[in-house]
Amino acid sequence: MSNDRDNNADASMLRRGVLGLSAAGALGSVAGAGLGLLAPRAAMAQEATPSRLQTVLERGHLIVGTGSTNPPWHFEDETGTLVGMDIDMARLLAKGLFDDPEKVEFVLQGPDARIPSLVTEKVDIVCQFMTVTPGRAQQADFTVPYYREGVGVMMMADGDYKTFDDLKAAGSNLTLSALQNVFIEDWAHKELPEARVDQFESPDAALQALNARRVDGYFGDQSAIRWLMQQAPGRYVDSGRGWLPNSYASAVKQGDPTWLNWVNTVYREAMLGVDFDSFAASYQKWFGITLETPKVGFPSEFA
C-alpha cells in the first residue's frame, strides 16, 4: 500500500477530532463571510491577483511538487533520472506551456507536504499520486483524475492459484503477504474474508515472501502490481480483481479557476484528445495497459 493511504487514514482520523470542535465556529465564520462579500475592497483584491498561469508563463518553467521513492509514480531510474507516471503528467503540462517537456523544476517532498506546499505557494501544482478525498478537496483544488487506484492480488504464474475464483475457493487455506498498515487486513477481507494476511515491514519483504512461495499471493496497490509484473514479465499473474477504488489526481492551490481549468484542459485532452498518444504511451510504459483509442466522430460524452 502506498504511503498515500497511510496518510489518508491518518488525516481523516485527525479531521474527525477537529470537526466536532469546529462545528460551533462554523456559524460564526459563515456570518463573517457574508459581511466580507459586502465589502468592496475584497472583491477588488481578487481581480488584481493574476492567475498562476500567467506567473508560470512569465517565469519560463513550471514548479511541480512530487516524490522520488514510489515506482511507478515517481522514482529514480538506473541513471538517477526522475521518472514515472506523475512525472509524465508534469512534462505534459510543460509541453503545453512552453512546447518543451523539459521546462519543469521538480520539488521533492514527502506525502504529508502535498497540501502545505500548495498553500504556501512553494509549487505550482502537485503531481504525487494524490488520492482525491472530500476532506482534501476542502484544502486544495483537485484536477480531473488520471488514474483509478485500487487493491488487488498478484500470484506466481506457476503457482497453485491462477484466478480470483481459485483464491476465493481456497478460503482459510489462503495466505497473502502485505505491507504492514492500518486496516490492511480489513481491506483484504472485503473480498477474501477468510484469507490469512502476513504483514511485513517493507514492500520488498512482502514481495519476497511471494517469490519464496511462503504466501500464495501479494496483496497491494493495483499500480504496484502492474509495475512489478512489468518488471518481471511472465513471472507473476494478476488475479484479475481490483477493489477499493480511489482516484489519483493533481492538485493546485484553491481560488485560481483559470489555472485549474488550464490544467484540466491539458489532462482531459491527454486522455481523450490531441495528446492521447503520449498519454497512452505512458500507461503502456508504467502499467503495461494498452489504452483503446477514444472513439472518433462523437462528442466525448457519447464515446
Next chain:
Amino acid sequence: MLNYNFNWSVIWRNWDKFLDALLLGLGMAVLSLLAGCVIGLAVAYARTSGPKWLQWLAWAYVEIIRNTPLLLLVFMCYFVLPEFGIRFLDKIESFVLTLSLYAGAYMAEVFRAGLASIPRQYVEAAKAIGMRPWQRQRWVVLPVMFRITLPAISNNLISLFKDTSLAAAIAVPELTFTARQVNANTFRVMEAWLTASALYLLASYAIALALRALERRYASIR
C-alpha cells in the same frame, strides 16, 4: 512534561494478543535453547576430540554463524531456502530452526570452554577407579561441565528470548510484531511499545531469577 495523552484501553483490548505473543516468544526461546544445547554439545566434542576434518567443520559452523547477523540468517532460512525448493517449514518452525542453529554456535563455545576448564585430576581419578570412557563423560565430565556453564546458559536464554523479536521481520506474531500491529491499527505508539518493553523486561528478569535459583542449587561444586 510529556505532551501526550495516554490511552491504555488499547492495551487492555489487545491484552490476550500480547500474552499470546509473550508465550510464543518464550516458547521459541526455550525450544531453541534446548536444541542449541544439543547442537552445541555435539559441536564442542567435535572440536575438542573429533578427527581433523570434523574439527574443521565444527570450527567453520561456529565462525560462520557467530559472525553473521541473526536477522540475515532469519531471512536466509525463511526467504532464500524456499527458492531452492526447501520449504517444509512454516514461519515459526523456520525461525526456531534458525535460532537453534544460532544458539548452537554460541553454546558450542560455552561448552568448549566448560570442557577445557574441567580439572584434569577429575578425569584421572575417574580412570583410576576403572571407569570406561563413556562412563567418565556421563558421570564426571558432563555433570561438572553443566554446573560450570550454568551461568552462561542462563545468559544465553535471556539473549535468545530477546532475539525472538527478530521473528517480527517474517511476520511471526511475537511481542514486537504485536506491538507494531497495535501501533499500526491504533496509532497508540507509546502505549504499545511501553507495554512490549515492560513485558520483555519482566519476562527476562523472571528467567534470570529462576536460573539464579538453579545456579545457587547446582553451581556450588567449585
